[in-house]
Amino acid sequence: MPSDSWQNKIEAYADAELSADEMRAMREHLIGCASCTSDLLGVVQLKLATKIAGKRYSSSAVLRQRIQQGLPARRNSVSIWRWAPALSATAALAVVAFLFLYGWPAYQQRQTFAELADLHVATLASASPVDVISTDRHTVKPWFQGRIPFTFNIPELSNTPFTLEGGRVTYLDQAPGAQLIFKIANHRISVFIFQNRPGTRFASGDSRSKRLTFNVETWTEDDLSYFVIGDANIDDIHQLSELLRIAART
Amino acid sequence: MPLFDSLYNFAQWLTHDREEAEDLVQETYGKALRGFPSFAPGTNFRAWMFRILRNTFLTSRTGLKSGMTISLDSEEGESVQPATMETPESLFIARANQRMVQEAIEELPVIFREVILLCDVEGMSYQEIAETISIPIGTVMSRLARARNALRLGLAKKMQGD
Numbered sequence: 001m002p003s004d005s006w007q008n009k010i011e012a013y014a015d016a017e018l019s020a021d022e023m024r025a026m027r028e029h030l031i032g033c034a035s036c037t038s039d040l041l042g043v044v045q046l047k048l049a050t051k052i053a054g055k056r057y058s059s060s061a062v063l064r065q066r067i068q069q070g071l072p073a074r075r076n077s078v079s080i081w082r083w084a085p086a087l088s089a090t091a092a093l094a095v096v097a098f099l100f101l102y103g104w105p106a107y108q109q110r111q112t113f114a115e116l117a118d119l120h121v122a123t124l125a126s127a128s129p130v131d132v133i134s135t136d137r138h139t140v141k142p143w144f145q146g147r148i149p150f151t152f153n154i155p156e157l158s159n160t161p162f163t164l165e166g167g168r169v170t171y172l173d174q175a176p177g178a179q180l181i182f183k184i185a186n187h188r189i190s191v192f193i194f195q196n197r198p199g200t201r202f203a204s205g206d207s208r209s210k211r212l213t214f215n216v217e218t219w220t221e222d223d224l225s226y227f228v229i230g231d232a233n234i235d236d237i238h239q240l241s242e243l244l245r246i247a248a249r250t
Numbered sequence: 251m252p253l254f255d256s257l258y259n260f261a262q263w264l265t266h267d268r269e270e271a272e273d274l275v276q277e278t279y280g281k282a283l284r285g286f287p288s289f290a291p292g293t294n295f296r297a298w299m300f301r302i303l304r305n306t307f308l309t310s311r312t313g314l315k316s317g318m319t320i321s322l323d324s325e326e327g328e329s330v331q332p333a334t335m336e337t338p339e340s341l342f343i344a345r346a347n348q349r350m351v352q353e354a355i356e357e358l359p360v361i362f363r364e365v366i367l368l369c370d371v372e373g374m375s376y377q378e379i380a381e382t383i384s385i386p387i388g389t390v391m392s393r394l395a396r397a398r399n400a401l402r403l404g405l406a407k408k409m410q411g412d
Binding site for chain 2: 043052054057058066186
């Protein structure tokens with residue numbers, strides 16, 4: 001490839017906007033090209049300087065309050081002060097019950113989703129997002145042998161809009177799991193698979209939700225918890241989840 | 251409130267005025283709330299919020315005066331080659347202090363300032379930036395390259411004037 005072609009891609013490389021193949025090719029080129037490496041260093045330093053300098057203005061609590069007050073008022077509740085003594089014990093019990101039955105599991109689930117979103121973003125931002133690079137499920141699945149204490153099936157993706165890009169070992173709650181990266185159009189989707197263990201805070205049931213603007217679908221099958229997360233639309237996330245469910249049952 | 255700090259930071263970079271930025275952020279949340287039924291689930295919420303803020307800014311008095319009409323001739327398909335300087339930029343950026351970088355960003359035309367802030371400060375992908383400012387991805391790439399070149403030149407001038 002001519003030198004100009006590599007130089008034209010340096011900013012996109014620094015922004016992690018090249019395809020996996022182009023990222024790999026660029027990394028190999030950089031090893032032997034001092035000129036491009038120097039240009040890349042400049043772009044990265046400029047990005048870093050901009051990032052630091054750009055976080056300049058802090059919002060005020062007063063503004064936050066002003067905006068919140070501008071939102072539609074919550075429905076006024078009927079005054080219960082005269083019933084307060086009689087209701088206090090019931091309310092306390094209700095709060096405790098709510099926390100145990102709903103609040104705490106919901107909090108744990110939010111924490112799990114937030115951590116998985118972080119893992120997903122960190123993986124995509126990495127220069128080498130996957131440890132095993134292959135579109136072949138028969139290459140990716142065996143790679144996990146001996147690296148994680150369980151096994152799983154990867155669906156056949158021919159005649160689907162999805163492409164397997166590879167996988168890596170990841171950790172949640174100090175437990176190893178598999179992270180698979182799939183691609184649909186320009187979106188990358190992470191599939192996390194972890195083993196259910198006593199005391200784990202994984203979701204016990206199926207759910208589809210939106211967290212930090214990512215779409216997430218999760219379910220449990222054969223003592224494994226699956227999490228499908230990405231910025232693709234919720235129908236694509238669901239379609240990939242269905243393919244994984246079918247593969248898990250075969 | 252989602253994205254509150256990021257939206258405020260971006261608003262003040264656009265307006266250069268605290269009170270105006272506060273009004274802009276407040277109006278953005280108001281519009282987002284009123285227009286939430288029109289938000290398509292599964293699409294990018296962050297890009298949607300930033301687009302509301304940017305469009306609100308563009309129709310404000312400051313926005314109309316902000317020089318958004320800079321020549322964009324041949325933006326599409328323009329080479330996105332990194333600029334080279336007489337001095338290796340790694341050296342002068344390393345020497346530039348944060349205040350100098352902030353001043354150089356401030357002096358960029360709004361269309362360059364916004365794209366470089368969305369990419370490097372907010373960490374948006376090219377696709378998200380394209381959605382936010384309603385331009386094709388190819389234009390995002392070329393505009394970003396021009397913005398970075400302009401920032402490098404601005405920094406270089408400041409370093410020479412040191």
